[in-house]
Amino acid sequence: MKALEGRVAVVTGGSRGIGAAIVKRLAEEGATVLFTYVSSEAAALALAREAGGAVVPLKADSGNVEDVRRVIATAIDEHGRLDILVNSAGVVELVSIDEATLEAFDSIYGVNVRGTFVAMNAAAKVMGEGGRIINIGSISSDVMPFPGASIYGSSKAAVAAMARCAARDLGPRGITVNTVQVGPVDTDMNREDSEWAAGVLRTMAIPRYGRPEEVADMVAWLAGPTSAFVTGSTLRIDGGSAA
Numbered sequence: 001m002k003a004l005e006g007r008v009a010v011v012t013g014g015s016r017g018i019g020a021a022i023v024k025r026l027a028e029e030g031a032t033v034l035f036t037y038v039s040s041e042a043a044a045l046a047l048a049r050e051a052g053g054a055v056v057p058l059k060a061d062s063g064n065v066e067d068v069r070r071v072i073a074t075a076i077d078e079h080g081r082l083d084i085l086v087n088s089a090g091v092v093e094l095v096s097i098d099e100a101t102l103e104a105f106d107s108i109y110g111v112n113v114r115g116t117f118v119a120m121n122a123a124a125k126v127m128g129e130g131g132r133i134i135n136i137g138s139i140s141s142d143v144m145p146f147p148g149a150s151i152y153g154s155s156k157a158a159v160a161a162m163a164r165c166a167a168r169d170l171g172p173r174g175i176t177v178n179t180v181q182v183g184p185v186d187t188d189m190n191r192e193d194s195e196w197a198a199g200v201l202r203t204m205a206i207p208r209y210g211r212p213e214e215v216a217d218m219v220a221w222l223a224g225p226t227s228a229f230v231t232g233s234t235l236r237i238d239g240g241s242a243a
């Protein structure tokens, strides 16, 4: 029997990059996976076809409260349960603190922090014993060797703190809450062939970009039965960027 057989998972931001790798990995482990997307409809539908098994794309904007609540409700109404929530939807905009606008702050926090809160809040109401909540954070919340990340880095610090604090709320119910804190990973958000990649590599103990599948492996372990004693933790996967 596969590790996640019979489990129902929701992955936000699953159409591309790290989220898509997580969707595939959880499905391989036997979970039914509902995942959200906003603009990458073709990629989302292709992923659902390729992943096989029970993979369900749902158009839902993490910046929209009703969208996010509807996804959690769909897991319960159509699949009978929710065991795993992975908050991977995230947006970044690098801008110096003296030039940053409230609009940028609101849009980044609206997805990265508010969207994560709404999903955790709705999921925590319906998850049972053995539940797993996993937030995708960023090492920029601890270490940022480049300018421009005050909004993004602080949004990811909030996400990690939210997981740590929620672990106290949900531990007595047998639900774990953790953050996977990601370093440079080759996705549309952070391409290894970009002009800034050489500078990024100089900050790393292992000077290469990570693969989305490597992050998905860590998430799959956290989502599974053998991680039951791990909660309130921030697990780094960053090639030693923060070493």
Ligand SMILES: NC(=O)c1ccc[n+]([C@@H]2O[C@H](COP(=O)([O-])OP(=O)(O)OC[C@H]3O[C@@H](n4cnc5c(N)ncnc54)[C@H](OP(=O)(O)O)[C@@H]3O)[C@@H](O)[C@H]2O)c1
Binding pocket: 012, 013, 014, 015, 016, 017, 018, 019, 020, 036, 037, 038, 039, 040, 041, 060, 061, 062, 063, 087, 088, 089, 090, 091, 092, 111, 136, 137, 138, 139, 182, 183, 184, 185, 186, 187, 188, 189, 190
């Ligand atoms: N790549 C890195 O180096 C790195 C490093 C540290 C942390 N992270 C974090 O890892 C997570 C995944 O990043 P990635 O690199 O895979 O990014 P990506 O390649 O840009 O993919 C972002 C994903 O999030 C979805 N998304 C964006 N805004 C959304 C919204 N409002 N509602 C729902 N979904 C939304 C996108 O869906 P659509 O295309 O359908 O809109 C897409 O599936 C993010 O939280 C990011 O902050 C990444």
